[in-house]
Amino acid sequence: MARLVNACLIMAIIAMTPGMVSADERLNIVATTSMVGDTLRQVGGDHVDVRNLMGPGVDPHLYRQTRSDIAAMTRADAIFWNGLYLEAQLEEFLFRLEEHRPVYALAESVPQDLRLAHEDYSDQYDPHVWMDPQRWRYVVEAARDALIELDPEHQGDYATNTTAFLEQIERLDDYAQKALASVPSHSRVLVTAHDAFGYLGDAYDYEVLGIQGFSTESEAGLARIEHLVDLLVEREISAIFIESSVPRRNIEALIEGAASRDHDVAIGGELFSDAMGPAGSYEGTYIGMIDHNVTYITRALGGQAPARGLNGKLAANAEESE
Structure with a gap:
């Protein structure tokens, strides 16, 4: 019954929601986790308005969408999530929403040979890729490419912001290498x-x-x-x-x-x-x-x-x- 209600709510909200924003407006973005949300803010700069579904202390493995989350995601220009089964309870909803809105699983941009496989399931991977700044670079670049796809007019700004953020990540990685x-x-x-x-x-x-x-x-x-x-x-x-x-x-x-x-x-x-x-x-x-x-x-x-x-x-x- 809950799945049917969610599906009906999605369709009802989408029917009342206008399409993509014009190029001179900020993109309305919903991100599942704060790590994904901050990355989008760094790359998107003044051209994006990002809402995180999950705040400090929230466990994404167990998180389930609320009615306000459903409304926010169905009204967004795009939804970004980590993927790799991190947001396990949201997956079915996000797959359904993908039929109506751009949805990007950013961590799945990390090459398969750089992912850590589950010791019992060879087709499942550790989703916590943000713990390695060098792997997170792939996520940053995927965020850049997605924003350019959504808003090509500001491609130059997204590229510049990405370069600056990757420089910070490189410095962070150098610090981690030496400290640890x-x-x-x-x-x-x-x-x-x-x-x-x-x-x-x-x-x-x-x-x-x-x-x-x-x-x-x-x-x-x-x-x-x-x-x-x-x-x-x-x-x-x-x-x-x-x-x-x-x-x-x-x-x-x-x-x-x-x-x-x-x-x-x-x-x-x-x-x-x-x-x-x-x-x-x-x-x-x-x-x-x-x-x-x-x-x-x-x-x-x-x-x-x-x-x-x-x-x-x-x-x-x-x-x-x-």
């Missing part, structure tokens, strides 16, 4: 709530262990908790990380399990995994999100990085990890 490499090799183990940091580990040579799998829909079994407690104790890992969009109960279970075996483990900080920081903050941008994660990981695991990060803009509480 300063962590002693035996300490380059990243333990988090779910397996969202695989691309970071692949890019910077870290072992990444999530309590849950790629999706927060997967269950964290007792055996997995016990295995990770064993690993924390045996390898003398002293810091693990919570995530802004995932409840911390499983991380606390690891800390308690290690403590029961006389091994102290601290929370190295809160990382941004599936959502960025608050809107309007530095951490609420793609550059700030990755800068925050790299800086916290580096400092918590014994490496060298400035408390305020690459651009000196991280929130003051970053100094708590000193």
Whole structure:
């Protein structure tokens, strides 16, 4: 019944909605995640008006569209999403909407040989490609191409904005390479709530262990908790990380399990995994999100990085990890 209602609502709103905007107006864009939304703002500049469906602390794996989301998407000039099964609960709706509006799955622009495959399903891939700035370059370029397709009159501006943003990403990647490499090799183990940091580990040579799998829909079994407690104790890992969009109960279970075996483990900080920081903050941008994660990981695991990060803009509480 819910699917029928959604389908009827789509058709009713589309029937009342005008077509594409004229070239002298801003494109009305809806983005699912904040990472996609910020990328579109960086590339689109003054020519786009972007609305994010999911804000800080929202888990895209579990998110379901609301009636206001449906109205926003059906009235938009285009909809952009990550894809690769990140927005699992939205997929059916977005596929249906694609028959009526331009819809772009930006992460699917990452070449297949650069995607991390699911260990159990060879045709499924880790969707968290934003964790590697070099892979995210493909997403930025795909956003540019899509905006040019939608609004060819401003092609030059989109190209210029893209070049400037890619320069920032290159500088960010250089910072991450140097900072994360300063962590002693035996300490380059990243333990988090779910397996969202695989691309970071692949890019910077870290072992990444999530309590849950790629999706927060997967269950964290007792055996997995016990295995990770064993690993924390045996390898003398002293810091693990919570995530802004995932409840911390499983991380606390690891800390308690290690403590029961006389091994102290601290929370190295809160990382941004599936959502960025608050809107309007530095951490609420793609550059700030990755800068925050790299800086916290580096400092918590014994490496060298400035408390305020690459651009000196991280929130003051970053100094708590000193």
